[in-house]
Amino acid sequence: MALLSVENLRIYYNTPVGQVKAVDGVTFEVREGEVFGIAGESGCGKSTLVHSLILRKPPMVHVGGKAIFKGRDLMTLSEEEARKIRYTELSIIPQYAMNALNPTKKIKDIVWDLAREHGYRDRDEVEKLLRERLAMVKLSPKVADMYPVELSGGMRQRATMVVSTLLNPDLLIADEVTSALDVTTQRVVIELLHHFMEEGIVKSIIFVTHDLALLDKIADRVMILYAGKMAEIGPTEEIINDPAHPYTKLLLESLPKMGIQYKKKKLHGIPGYPISLLNPPSGCRFYTRCPHVMERCKEEEPPVVKVGDDHYAACHLLGGDSSE
Numbered sequence: 001m002a003l004l005s006v007e008n009l010r011i012y013y014n015t016p017v018g019q020v021k022a023v024d025g026v027t028f029e030v031r032e033g034e035v036f037g038i039a040g041e042s043g044c045g046k047s048t049l050v051h052s053l054i055l056r057k058p059p060m061v062h063v064g065g066k067a068i069f070k071g072r073d074l075m076t077l078s079e080e081e082a083r084k085i086r087y088t089e090l091s092i093i094p095q096y097a098m099n100a101l102n103p104t105k106k107i108k109d110i111v112w113d114l115a116r117e118h119g120y121r122d123r124d125e126v127e128k129l130l131r132e133r134l135a136m137v138k139l140s141p142k143v144a145d146m147y148p149v150e151l152s153g154g155m156r157q158r159a160t161m162v163v164s165t166l167l168n169p170d171l172l173i174a175d176e177v178t179s180a181l182d183v184t185t186q187r188v189v190i191e192l193l194h195h196f197m198e199e200g201i202v203k204s205i206i207f208v209t210h211d212l213a214l215l216d217k218i219a220d221r222v223m224i225l226y227a228g229k230m231a232e233i234g235p236t237e238e239i240i241n242d243p244a245h246p247y248t249k250l251l252l253e254s255l256p257k258m259g260i261q262y263k264k265k266k267l268h269g270i271p272g273y274p275i276s277l278l279n280p281p282s283g284c285r286f287y288t289r290c291p292h293v294m295e296r297c298k299e300e301e302p303p304v305v306k307v308g309d310d311h312y313a314a315c316h317l318l319g320g321d322s323s324e
């Protein structure tokens with residue numbers, strides 16, 4: 001069952017030189033009980049996409065499409081309605097989680113402010129819950145009485161994870177939460193996210209990363225974004241072992257040899273640079289870098305084609321049967 005259904009979502013930034021089409025017609029769903037990965041190079045619109053689900057502030061504007069979450073369109077919620085569901089139904093661990101906590105407040109005060117805003121009245125009960133959750137992420141209960149600056153980077157990261165999940169949100173968004181961490185700490189964070197799911201603290205997770213190798217360890221399904229559009233979506237194992245889109249193949253080939261391996265080839269980056277989202281080209285957005293480019297790619301946007309069970313990609317090489 002879908003917890004979140006995003007349909008043809010378009011999120012732009014209004015800038016003095018024109019509109020940046022950061023998310024330009026993206027469709028996907030996040031099912032109950034799954035970790036859904038979103039991957040792609042820096043600047044492809046990952047952060048814009050997930051942040052637009054929580055809060056849209058200028059210059060970010062919602063231009064079209066829907067995001068139905070538990071029966072309501074997140075794009076039409078008032079600020080008050082959005083504030084109510086934040087932390088309790090939909091929560092985000094931000095990209096710079098290590099620095100996300102208010103430095104002037106103790107962890108227990110940050111948590112109390114948050115809980116009180118959502119109708120909690122018993123401070124002892126909230127602090128008891130905080131200590132339980134700190135123990136769950138292997139932090140001492142003393143952390144509750146500390147200021148964020150007194151914690152190391154890794155401890156702050158875990159404290160932020162506790163704050164983001166304290167009120168048991170159905171959907172947790174983890175935006176590049178592992179990118180600033182060493183490999184060992186990355187593993188701990190991924191284990192904790194799994195733990196939150198196993199304990200029923202969260203029902204589903206959207207895990208955003210530029211690092212496809214990480215998704216192999218955490219995600220059930222993956223969506224690959226390129227320049228604000230969906231290139232490919234499907235079960236993680238299939239995307240990694242049998243990618244359909246030329247961009248996904250190149251992304252996998254650019255991975256270091258440690259971790260997952262896609263065929264035994266020499267490591268090389270993707271030629272060229274991501275395109276400008278101010279004036280994206282017509283047709284397929286990847287054609288300027290694609291090794292298989294055809295005339296058609298420059299003019300016609302590729303339809304989304306079913307390439308396997310629950311697996312879809314948008315590329316002219318794959319034929320023309322548009323999916324639903």
Ligand SMILES: Nc1ncnc2c1ncn2[C@@H]1O[C@H](COP(=O)(O)OP(=O)(O)OP(=O)(O)O)[C@@H](O)[C@H]1O
Pocket residue numbers: 013015020022040041042043044045046047048049059176210277
């Ligand atoms: N406040 C803003 N004003 C104008 N353009 C923006 C703004 N924020 C992001 N963008 C642009 O939107 C596009 C998508 O950026 P976004 O941060 O969503 O990508 P990303 O895939 O999350 O990249 P990264 O991993 O580097 O954060 C980029 O072209 C970026 O320059």
